[in-house]
Amino acid sequence: MMRHHPIDANQLSQKWDVIVVGGGINGSAIARDAALRGLKVLVLEKEDISSGTSAWSTRLIHGGLRYLEYFEFYLVRESLAERERLLRNAPHLVKPLGMAFPFYKQNRRPAWMIRMGMILYDVLSYDKSLDHHHILSPQQVFEQVGALNPEGLSGAAMYYDCQVAYAERLSVENILSAKEQGATFLNYARVKRFILDGNRVCGVEFEDLLEQKTYSVSADLVVNVGGPWVDEVLKGVGKPLKRLIGGTKGSHLVVPVFPGAPKIAVYFEARADGRPMFVIPWTGRILIGTTDLPYQGDLDHVEIDDEEITYLMNETNGIFPSAQINLDKILYTYSGIRPLPYVGEKKTAAITRRHIIHDHTPEVEGLISIIGGKLTTFRNLAEQCVDLIGKKLNRPLKPCVTNKVHLPGAGEGNFVEFQNQFIAKSGFERDIASHLTEIYGARAEKILALIQKEPKLKERLHPGDTTIGAEVIFAFEEEQAETIQDVLLRRCMGGYNDSAGLNILDPAIQIAGDYFGWDKERREQEKEAYQKYIQRYRPKLLRQP
Structure with missing residues (x-):
């Protein structure tokens, strides 16, 4: 190629x-x-x-509440300080996220321990812009969080971390x-x-x-x-x-929003083994994860297994009985390997x-x-x-400035003001304008400039999808994409729609092919390569007969 x-x-x-x-x-x-x-x-x-x-995480920018259990206070403080910097330097990508830790009678960690952890978390984030933690009653949990299982529930601690929807x-x-x-x-x-x-x-x-x-x-x-x-x-x-x-495998499920789904992230103890789990609102869907298993397999092809799917479904259905998640409701999955230090037979959670x-x-x-x-x-x-x-x-270097220099998409002014103005004046439908600013930030103006030269690139790739044709060209011309897989999974992020990008694959190839003069063989190669790669996600569209 x-x-x-x-x-x-x-x-x-x-x-x-x-x-x-x-x-x-x-x-x-x-x-x-x-x-x-x-x-x-x-x-x-x-x-x-x-x-x-980097693509397989739970997509959180967080201090790591659970690391307090292992007395990693420096790591928590470092993480909380970096979280604050990212809120300033990448406001288009990193957003505050409310989180709730429910108190259940069957929890291995008692409520008093979680409360003490929350107090310490607040102390270690003394310079934060986010709110401190609050304790919710069961009724407040149902009203502010979601339809959690009421059996054994005595309340919850609500606190804030951050989410990077597209890491x-x-x-x-x-x-x-x-x-x-x-x-x-x-x-x-x-x-x-x-x-x-x-x-x-x-x-x-x-x-x-x-x-x-x-x-x-x-x-x-x-x-x-x-x-x-x-x-x-x-x-x-x-x-x-x-x-x-000594890598460990982490897997996630992505499902549609279900009745009683959480309005904020829920961080809870898995009933089967006590390990931390998340159920998180994510891009209009629900992200569920994660597992933490020793891994000795092929690093170039990591895929969720049936046991992990069952584990994640059971734990989610246990804390959200109204979810009733089964295989048919899973849109797709993703799995990856954490590059943790090799420590022999040590328990994975303690690494x-x-x-x-x-x-x-x-x-x-x-x-x-x-x-x-x-x-x-x-x-x-x-x-x-x-x-x-x-x-x-042995060379003197300039001082480090990344703690204060914005990432390119953050722009120089107030990002919220820029986003509101772009949505109001760009001429895009609101959902597309919002999508462009959340993916590209202030660089969305470059997409607009491309469309002014090529108006047909303003069209959606698929009805109801927010990805537009200009993003495909922009990925190649401005963001060093080489393949359609690069475009959909790591530039415009359309590969994470409900169909794992399969419903916009053909239009994306056609736009790139026509614009850059690809022959029939190149177009077929791109389609075959994407379909082969995306199989590891086990997308619903490819599971249907």
């Missing part, structure tokens, strides 16, 4: 300060921070931006920001091996998976941010290194969610690997990593 964004071999021939392997949230954030501090950065991603773990867009905007500062990003570029000079990594060899070409690039330092693939990437060193990742920045010195010089980390704390991880890069390069 020919690249939409050709690789410039001459550009690659320069010596880079840093090569970042991995284009998920942590890799993209490290690239952004490094570029903002004056480093020459190359990012190599074997698939696409945020196509791995993929955080990675996209970090990459866009990095590129604005001179970084180069290549997707579908799989690192095959490290180039060593004695004991020092001095570059990598990578394969262009689209055009089947191989390139060698040199750098002073390489950062391995492969997520669950960290150990796989390290095989390219050519000698045995200790295992770093730390803190990140580890692992310097391979003295075993291997010029190589850093990132282990673990939360979606919420990506910015702080990146800052710490680039601080270390500066020390290892």
Whole structure:
């Protein structure tokens, strides 16, 4: 397949300060921070931006209430501080979310323990803009939260965290920001091996998976941010290194809003095993998750199993009896691997969610690997990593500014005012205008400019769907998409509609094909590739006879 964004071999021939392997949230954030501090950065991603773990989370920006149980006070404080920064720096993507923790007689954690945790949570978020926690009576639970199971219910604690409906867009905007500062990003570029000079990594060899070409690039330092693939990437060193990742599998269900569904997120103890569970309003649907299971399977194809589906359905039906979720009501699922540190046989819930920045010195010089980390704390991880890069390069760097510099879609003014004006004056129907500002933020104006040149791109891809034709072209032209899969699942986010994008697949291919002159073979390849990939979601449309 020919690249939409050709690789410039001459550009690659320069010596880079840093090569970042991995284009998920942590890799993209490290690239952004490094570029903002004056480093020459190359990012190599074997698939696409945020196509791995970053896309499979519960989509929360949160302090991690449950981490208090394991006395990880620093992690909670760090997460709460980063949550506040994201509310300021990415207001189009990160939104406040009310949450309720119900008190049930059968809970393994008594109500007094949860109340103490809530007080501590408030103390650790002393500088927050969100409200403090409140205690709700059973009647208030039914009125303000939803139709929870009344059996054994004595009330609930209500508090606030945040939701990032489309976590993929955080990675996209970090990459866009990095590129604005001179970084180069290549997707579908799989690192095959490290180039060593004695004991020092001095570059990598990578394969262009689209055009089947191989390139060698040199750098002073390489950062391995492969997520669950960290150990796989390290095989390219050519000698045995200790295992770093002990990944656990997390799976989710997506279902339509059901009678009595929660108005805010519900965070509760699973009755089967006591582990934390969420039932969350999400993009007009309900998101249910998650599991936490040791995983030894194929990292490139992770799929929910029947036992997980049964577990998640039973737990949801247990706390929301009116839900009556069965297989037929599941729109689709998604699963991924948490890149947690390898700790042997330790209980999965007890494995730390803190990140580890692992310097391979003295075993291997010029190589850093990132282990673990939360979606919420990506910015702080990146800052710490680039601080270390500066020390290892023995080079003074510009100060870190990511704590105050907005992501591109946030714009410079008041985002709510911008959104209201865009909805009122853009000429789009309200649902489309709202969708565009929630996906692209202030960059939605670029979509509008594209439509002024090509008015036919204003049309919806499918009746009732908010994705429009201009988004397909914009993804290729402005956001470095290479395939329709990139467009639907990680740019316009239409792949997360009720049909997992299958109802807008043909129109998206037709628009891109006509605009860019794709032949019949390319169009068929795009359709076949998307349908094959989306099968792992087990979408309802593909389950029907």
